[in-house]
Amino acid sequence: xxxDLVGQLADGETLFAIEAKGSGDLLKGLVQAEMYQTGxxxxxxxxxxxxxxxxxxxxxRRKNIGVLSVSDNVAIANLPEAQMPLxxxxxxxSRQMDSVIQVAQGKTFQYNIPTHYLIWAIVLHPRIKYRxxxxxxxxxxxxxxxxxxxxxxxxxxxxxxxxxGNEVQLSNVGEAVxxxxxxxxxxxxxxxxxxxxxxxxIPLINHLPQVAAxxxxxxxxxxxVGLVIAGLERCPNFAANFASLAIICDGLDHARAPIFxxxxxxxxxxxxxxxxxxxxxxxxxxxxxxxFYQYKSILKHAGILKPGALGGASTKDYDPTRxxxxxx
Numbered sequence: 001x002x003x004d005l006v007g008q009l010a011d012g013e014t015l016f017a018i019e020a021k022g023s024g025d026l027l028k029g030l031v032q033a034e035m036y037q038t039g040x041x042x043x044x045x046x047x048x049x050x051x052x053x054x055x056x057x058x059x060x061r062r063k064n065i066g067v068l069s070v071s072d073n074v075a076i077a078n079l080p081e082a083q084m085p086l087x088x089x090x091x092x093x094s095r096q097m098d099s100v101i102q103v104a105q106g107k108t109f110q111y112n113i114p115t116h117y118l119i120w121a122i123v124l125h126p127r128i129k130y131r132x133x134x135x136x137x138x139x140x141x142x143x144x145x146x147x148x149x150x151x152x153x154x155x156x157x158x159x160x161x162x163x164x165g166n167e168v169q170l171s172n173v174g175e176a177v178x179x180x181x182x183x184x185x186x187x188x189x190x191x192x193x194x195x196x197x198x199x200x201x202i203p204l205i206n207h208l209p210q211v212a213a214x215x216x217x218x219x220x221x222x223x224x225v226g227l228v229i230a231g232l233e234r235c236p237n238f239a240a241n242f243a244s245l246a247i248i249c250d251g252l253d254h255a256r257a258p259i260f261x262x263x264x265x266x267x268x269x270x271x272x273x274x275x276x277x278x279x280x281x282x283x284x285x286x287x288x289x290x291x292f293y294q295y296k297s298i299l300k301h302a303g304i305l306k307p308g309a310l311g312g313a314s315t316k317d318y319d320p321t322r323x324x325x326x327x328x
Contacts, residue, residue, distance in 0.1 A: 003036055004046075008097050014082065015093060016042035018068065023051035030056065033065045039089030041082045044068050052077060095255035098223070108157065108290055110150035112297035112310070114204055114215055115192040117154040119144070120161050121177045122188055124170040132166050141185045143192060158218045173218070180214050195301065205303035205328075216302040224260050227253055229304065232327045239326035242292055242311060246320070247279045262286055284318035287311075292323055303328050 003017035017036040021029035029045045036043040044066035052069055060067045060078050067077040109117070123138040124130065130138075136148065144151065152168065155161045160174035170178070182188050191211075195204045205212035219225045231249040232238050240248065242261075250257040258267040258277055266286035271277050292311030299305040304327065311323040 018044045020046040023048040109294040112294045113196040116151040120155040121174045126175045204301040242323040243320035285315040
């Protein structure tokens, strides 16, 4: 089953699916929407307002299927009651949704040096809300990339900060981490120069093992990191190339693995009608560069992976069979 749109309400748990049919195949769309009820709290059929009739809406109402009437605007022609989906389909879809959020643009690691993310636990003070426009003033003296908002998003992913609109605040986790980090921007800039030196940088685990241990604890809360570790633990010598690791992780968690390893369009193209993913057809350009470059680098600095070459900054000429991931 492949809904045209899947979403999650603000409560972080309630899922909905929408089947869009335009002006044709409305009965078929209604049947498809009814099938989605096994995994979603709400199921909708979206169709042209001109094509919807009272009979179709009455059928949808009896089957507890929502109807969206689409013209220049979208109106709810029938709002269904929330229902409890079946446990296994719901949990599978929920893991997919969580994984999409984890790897979405702005929600994952854009930089391969962890100092850009940890610095926020140095410059922010506990229980104070900061307007985002003043944040650049706080890290003066540190070589922060121009796209500092991506560094802030990485800190949010680690649980160091809480973002709300145009305000940011150090989280309780960030406050605890603050006690382990150097106290001044000058000290942290010196750390960055050592671990971030292009071509000759020392992994954070080797330079400040106590800080790397804190980073490791933060990363171990991420289900994606747990999946990678579980996959490598099943490999000889706890090592595998990226292509083999993808297949192993897919066998462990089919909901998360395709989202972590593959671009969305590639995952769709490589999946057959029965939901099986044909990894043997994947090429280097099908994999997510942010995972085999930035993500791998962060895991290396934290002491989860052994130091080694990164996969490359882009998918151009990337060979996943030569990209080795090995647990430390």
